[in-house]
Amino acid sequence: MHRPRPRHVLLVSSLAAAALAITAPVGMTVIGRMTAEPLPADFFGPAPASEGYVRDTSSPVSRATLRDPVGAFPTPFDDLTTTPGATPTDADGTPSAGSDPSNAAPGAPTTTPQTPGPVTTPGPGPSEPGPTTDPTQGPTTSAPEPTQAPEPTRKPTESPRPTTAPEPSPTTAPAPDPTNPSTSSRPDENSAGLPHGTKLDVHKGDLTITKDGTVIDGLDVRGFIRVHADNVVIKNSIVRGRDIGAQNMHLVQASNGSSNLVIRDTTLASDTLSPYIKGIVGWNFTLDRVRIHRVVDQVSIIGDNVTIKNSLLHGNLFYEQDPNYSGGPTHDDNIQVSIGTNLRFVNNVMIDTTNAAIMVTQDRGKVSDMLVKDNYMDGGACTVNLAEKSHGPLQGMTFRDNTFGTATRHPHCAILSPQSTTVTHSGNTFTDGYRFKISNGG
Numbered sequence: 446m447h448r449p450r451p452r453h454v455l456l457v458s459s460l461a462a463a464a465l466a467i468t469a470p471v472g473m474t475v476i477g478r479m480t481a482e483p484l485p486a487d488f489f490g491p492a493p494a495s496e497g498y499v500r501d502t503s504s505p506v507s508r509a510t511l512r513d514p515v516g517a518f519p520t521p522f523d524d525l526t527t528t529p530g531a532t533p534t535d536a537d538g539t540p541s542a543g544s545d546p547s548n549a550a551p552g553a554p555t556t557t558p559q560t561p562g563p564v565t566t567p568g569p570g571p572s573e574p575g576p577t578t579d580p581t582q583g584p585t586t587s588a589p590e591p592t593q594a595p596e597p598t599r600k601p602t603e604s605p606r607p608t609t610a611p612e613p614s615p616t617t618a619p620a621p622d623p624t625n626p627s628t629s630s631r632p633d634e635n636s637a638g639l640p641h642g643t644k645l646d647v648h649k650g651d652l653t654i655t656k657d658g659t660v661i662d663g664l665d666v667r668g669f670i671r672v673h674a675d676n677v678v679i680k681n682s683i684v685r686g687r688d689i690g691a692q693n694m695h696l697v698q699a700s701n702g703s704s705n706l707v708i709r710d711t712t713l714a715s716d717t718l719s720p721y722i723k724g725i726v727g728w729n730f731t732l733d734r735v736r737i738h739r740v741v742d743q744v745s746i747i748g749d750n751v752t753i754k755n756s757l758l759h760g761n762l763f764y765e766q767d768p769n770y771s772g773g774p775t776h777d778d779n780i781q782v783s784i785g786t787n788l789r790f791v792n793n794v795m796i797d798t799t800n801a802a803i804m805v806t807q808d809r810g811k812v813s814d815m816l817v818k819d820n821y822m823d824g825g826a827c828t829v830n831l832a833e834k835s836h837g838p839l840q841g842m843t844f845r846d847n848t849f850g851t852a853t854r855h856p857h858c859a860i861l862s863p864q865s866t867t868v869t870h871s872g873n874t875f876t877d878g879y880r881f882k883i884s885n886g887g
Contacts, residue, residue, distance in 0.1 A: 595720065595764055595766065595767075595768070596718070597718050597720075597762040597763060597764055598763050598764050598765045598775075630792070631792070631794050631821055632734065632736075632755050632756055632757045632792065632793060632794050633757060633794065634736060634757065636734060636755070637734045637735060637736045637755060637756050637757040637794075638683075638710070638711065638712035638734070638735065638736025638757065639681065639682065639683045639710065639711060639712040639736070640681060640710055643663060643681050644663060645663055645664060645665040645682070645683065646663060646664055646665065647665045647667065648664055648665065648666050648667065648668070649667045649668070650667065650668045650687075651668035651669045651670070651671065651687075652666060652668065652669075652670045652671070653670075653671045653673060654670070654671070654672050654673060654674050654677050655673045655674050656674050657674045657675045657676055657677075658674075658675075658676045658677070659674060659677050659678070660677075660678045660679075660680070661677075661678070661679045661680070661682055662678075662680050662681050662682070663681050663682060664682040664683075665682070665683050665685070666682065666683065666684045666685060667685050667686075667687060667716070668685075668686065668687050669684070669686055669687070669694060669695070669696055669697070669698065670684055670696070670697045670698070671698045671701065672697070672698065672699045672701065672703045672706050672727075673701045673703060674703055675703055675704045675705055676704070676705045677703065677705075677706050677707070678706075678707045678708075678709075679697075679706075679707070679708045679709075679711055680707075680708070680709045680710050680711060681710050681711065682711045682712075683711065683712040683713075683714065684696045684697060684711070684712070684713050684714075685714060685715060685716040686715045686716060686717060686722050687716070687717065688717045688719070689717075689719075689721065689722070690721075691721060691768065692721055693721045693722075693723070693769070694721065694722055694723070695722075695723045695724060695725055695726040695745065696713045696715065696722065696723070696724055696725065696740065697713060697724070697725040697726075697727075698725075698726055698727060699725065699726065699727030699728065699729065699730045700726050700727040700728070700747060700748075701727075703727075703729065704729040704750075705729060705730075705731075706727075706729065706730040706731070707730070707731045707733065708725075708730065708731070708732050708733070708735050709731075709732075709733040709734050709735065710733075710734050710735075711735050711736075712735070712736045712737075712738075713725060713735065713736070713737040713738075713740070713743075714736070714737070714738050714739040714740070715739045715740050716739075718739065718762060719762075720741055720762065720764050720767050720768060720769055720775060721769070722740055722741070723740050723741055723742045723743070723745060724737040724740045724742060724743040724744055724745070724758075725737070725743070725744055725745070726745040726747060727745075727746075727747065727748065728746060728747060728748025728749055728750060728751055728785060729748065729749065729750045729751070730750075730751055730752075731751075731752040731753075731754075732744070732752070732753045732754070732756050733752075733754050733755055733756070734755045734756060735753075735756040735757075736756065736757045736758075736759075737756070737757070737758050737759075738757075738758075738759050738760030738761075738797075739760055739762065740761070740762060741761060741762050741763075741775055741777045742761070742777055742778050742779075742781055743758040743761070743778075743779050743780065744758065744779065744780045744781070745781050745783070746780065746781065746782045746783065746784075746785050746788065747783050747784055747785070747809060748784060748785050749785045749786050749787050749788075750785075750786075750787045750788075751785065751787075751788050751789070752788075752789040752790075752791075753780070753789070753790050753791075753793055754789070754790075754791045754792055754793065755791075755792050755793065756793045756794075757793070757794050758779040758780070758793060758794065758795045758796075758802075759779075759794065759795075759796050759797045760797050761775075761777040761778075761779070761797050761798050761799065762775070762777065763775045763777055763799050774799070775799065775800075776799075776800045776804075777798050777799050777800050778798055778800050778801050778802070778803070778804040778825075779795040779796075779797075779798050779801075779802045779803065779822075780795065780802065780803045780804070781804045781805075781806065782803070782804070782805045782806065782812050782815070783806050783807070783808040783809040783810075783812075784807065784808070784809035784810035784811065784812060785812055786811070786812070786813045786814045786815075786841075787814050788812075788814065788815040788816070789815075789816050789818075790803070790815075790816070790817045790818070790820060791816070791817075791818045791819055791820070792818075792819045792820065793820045793821075794820070794821045794822075795820060795821070795822045795823075795824075796821070796822070796823045796824055796850070797824060798824045798825050799824070799825065800825055800826065800830075801825040801826065801827065801828065801829060801830040802822040802823070802824060802825055802828045802829060803817065803822070803828070803829045803830070804829075804830050804832075805829075805830070805831045805832060805839065806832050806834065807832060807833060807834045807835075807836040807839070808834065810836060811836050811837075811839075811840070812836075812839050813839065813840040813841045814840070814841040815839075815841060815842055815843065816843045816845070817829075817843065817844045817845070817847060818843075818844075818845045818846055818847065819845070819846050819847065820847045820848070821847070821848045821850070822847060822848070822849055822850065822859075823849065823850025823851070823852050823853070823876075824850070824852050824853065825853055825854070826853065826854045826855055826858070826861075827853055827855055827858035827859070827860065827861035827884060828849055828850070828853055828858065828859050828860070829844075829859060829860040829861065830861045830886075831860065831861065831862040831863065831866055831868070831886070832863070832886075833863050833865065833866060837865075838863070838865045838866040838867070839862075839866045841869075842862070842866060842867070842868045842869065843868075843869045843870070844860065844868060844869070844870040844873055845870065845871050845872055845873070846871070846872040846873065847872075847873045847874075848873075848874055848875075848876060849873065849874070849875050849876070849881070850875075850876050851875060851876060851877055851879070855884070857875060857879050857882075858884045859873065859875070859881060859882075859883075859884070860883050860884060861883075861884045861885075861886040862883055862884070862885075862886050863886045864885060864886075868883050870883070
């Protein structure tokens with residue numbers, strides 16, 4: 446079926462380019478315009494030598510007392526297709542040979558991963574109702590019949606956005622509402638996320654991007670975005686998701702082997718308060734001046750080459766009885782790293798989490814070469830939790846010039862690390878002047 450070009454895909458390289466004919470299954474809108482836009486170069490050099498390695502061995506923190514001792518995470522991400530260095534699940538949702546299903550919490554929901562073809566983009570499975578398309582009306586969303594999600598124990602600080610999507614029409618980004626402590630150099634709701642006053646076009650339903658170089662600019666997405674192309678840019682937009690019932694999903698999915706995704710000046714915030722909706726999952730992406738909130742986990746990293754800078758990660762949803770954890774409490778994180786190298790987290794604010802601001806699990810494989818610099822972080826049992834699991838010591842863990850708050854369940858527990866993992870650190874401080882140290886995780 447031939448689809449007209451949606452007017453919200455801007456900055457096309459040639460206004461006279463021929464329309465792209467794409468066949469897509471019902472429930473998907475496929476974006477396929479190419480726009481050349483230079484991607485930022487990697488400005489991170491090698492980390493300098495540590496000023497000194499200080500580890501607190503006087504009172505070790507037992508991992509048994511933490512929310513996430515060394516794992517116990519839900520089933521692998523439903524929207525994962527391929528993970529570098531790890532064995533994916535089969536098309537029917539069962540673990541492939543060599544995969545480790547032991548991390549799945551008993552009773553956690555399982556879903557079928559998507560397997561994209563070379564040209565045609567897969568549609569939602571039976572449990573994922575998607576939008577249907579009427580050529581005369583534009584994309585519309587069919588009414589799902591979801592299982593009622595539980596109410597979060599801790600309500601987000603921002604007033605909920607409307608859960609019923611209006612008819613597609615231009616909208617304007619609302620004024621920000623201050624909720625976080627910040628300085629002039631730290632990202633906040635004024636400098637990160639959708640810029641106030643941005644004119645937006647509403648898109649009802651999911652988007653799947655299949656054309657290299659596509660630029661999404663000024664879009665209010667009432668659905669999920671799946672990236673199946675290289676050098677995609679999403680900017681000046683908001684992604685709200687939709688009600689999908691008891692099915693785990695991320696607002697943006699960069700887990701299909703694409704590279705060089707850049708998201709900037711954009712907000713990811715779920716309209717539906719649900720334990721099943723998270724922020725972004727994947728690898729080979731950069732977040733710059735991005736605001737993510739109203740989800741359980743903001744960023745789930747399952748591969749290499751991820752940069753997060755100048756961004757605000759806050760307002761995690763928390764449930765005392767989370768169905769993903771057999772009715773136990775939510776394991777919410779600002780950033781969770783399961784596998785990957787060349788990871789850069791610079792000048793971000795990461796707060797409001799119950800479990801950890803940065804949780805490194807090595808659930809899927811080795812984690813190495815991670816630079817954490819110039820961030821403000823607070824919350825969690827310990828704000829940063831480094832776990833080795835069966836993959837041995839983490840390599841290249843560098844923390845420089847970060848500021849840590851004191852709202853942790855374990856007093857002044859900024860970084861929890863096993864003794865066998867070396868953490869290079871310098872210039873890190875607590876807001877109350879307490880002497881910085883690495884807490885012994887056993």
